[in-house]
Amino acid sequence: MRADILAALNEERAARRAAILVTQIPDGSQRLVRESEIEADPLADTLRKHFASGKSGLVETGEGQAFLTVQVPPVRLVVIGAVHISQAMAPMAAALDLALTVIDPRTAFATPERFPGIDLVAEWPDTAFAGPVPPLDRYCALAALTHDPKIDDPALAAGLRAGCFYIGALGSRKTHAARVARLGQTGFTEAEIGRIHAPIGLPTGAVSPAEIALSVLSEIVAELRRAPRPEVA
Amino acid sequence: MLNTDTDILSAAQTWRREGRDVALATVIETWGSAPRPVGSHLIIDGDGNFLGSVSGGCVEGEVMVEAADVIENGQPRVLEFGVADETAWRAGLSCGGRIRVFVERVD
Incomplete structure (x- = not known):
């Protein structure tokens, strides 16, 4: 491998x-293909699938076998709200290899006793993303679980701006309709707001906090592993 | 912590920058119950120091011997290991799996 390719990787x-x-x-012989360079690559279709799956592997090409x-x-999974669902979610997220951060400015909720060993940030979302928590990006899933617009809305806005691959918000259809109206007033388009999964989670009929946590994580995994649609890719 | 395959690639760059000769081995194909998944890395320097793994320790010794050759002549090569393969390689995988490993020099 050339030193410059290794350095670039x-x-x-x-x-x-x-x-x-x-x-x-x-x-x-080797070449490095950044995600922004896929379209120009002769293996574009294959590379797109591997970017989606995240899996390395051998492929057949016109020039023989190639290893990707x-x-x-x-x-990363960023959860807004140090609530009961988040507590249930923490060990499940660990089992799924999702790096979890829980953000909640309410210090009565955000206590180490309730979240032992978890990256817990007792700050407002905007403050958290400006400092202690690395900025959101498209490899982040964001779940807003506080039910409190003062806390959830700024986080959802940050998630939309960062292009998080998954954004979900807890709340009934009625709650969500009010949320859609509020976000619309702050300048987000209907299509942007439409990226928010609400009511949150796969419709499993979940009742307990652990069941809801499972349905949210299932929805996140489904979104993560879904092959990219041609119009977005 | 040097525990993920991508950390191994960072280490490869560091070693090279320190002026050490480095070979990179990558698991490119597995069959059966192979101990390390496709994409796993092992790096070896000219003195036989190594980091990472391509198996549970069963074939690393053999890979290191080959890596010395690759460092010497710069020609990448594909190694294949498996229990049914005793004619080609001394090392084998006791788990019954088979793996192919690509070994290249880091220039």
Whole structure:
């Protein structure tokens, strides 16, 4: 591997950007394809699938076998609200290898006793994203669970601006209709607001906090693993 | 913590910058119950220091021998290991799986 290719691959990872290293097995020649460069690549269709799955693997090409070293940033899950559902969600997120951060400015909720070993930030979302919590990006899932517009809305707005791959908000259809109206007034388009999953979670009929946490995580996994639609890709 | 495959690539760059000769081994294909998934990395330097893994320790020794050659002549190569493969390689996978490993020099 050329030193400059290795350096570029490491640089992409440090910046939390996806990239694929294509190695032609017959002769060992290599090229690095950043996500923004897919369309110009002869293997565009194949690369798109591997960016979506995040899996490395061998593929057949016109020039023989090639190995794709797929590097996608680790997925982060940012939960707004140190609530009962978040407590139930913490061990499930760990099992799914989702790096969890819980944000809640209400210090009565955001206590280490309630969230042992969890990255917990007792700040308002805007303050959290400006400092202690790394900025949101498209490899983040955001779940707003406080039911309180003062806390949830700024986080949802940040998630929409950052292009998080998943944004969900707890609340009934009625609650969500009011939320849609509020976000619309702050300048988000209908299509942008339409990216918010609400009511949150797959419709499993979940009742308990753990069941709701499971339905939210299932929805996140479904969104993560869904093959990109051609019009978005 | 140096525990993920991407950390291994950072280490490869660091080692190279320190002036060490480095070979990179990558699991490119597995069959059966292979111990490490496709994409797993192992790096080896000219003195035989290594980091990462391509198996549960069953074939690393053999990969290191090959890596010394790759560092010497710069030609990448594909190694194949498996229990039914004793004619080609001394090492085998006791788990019964088979793996293919791509070994290249980091220039």
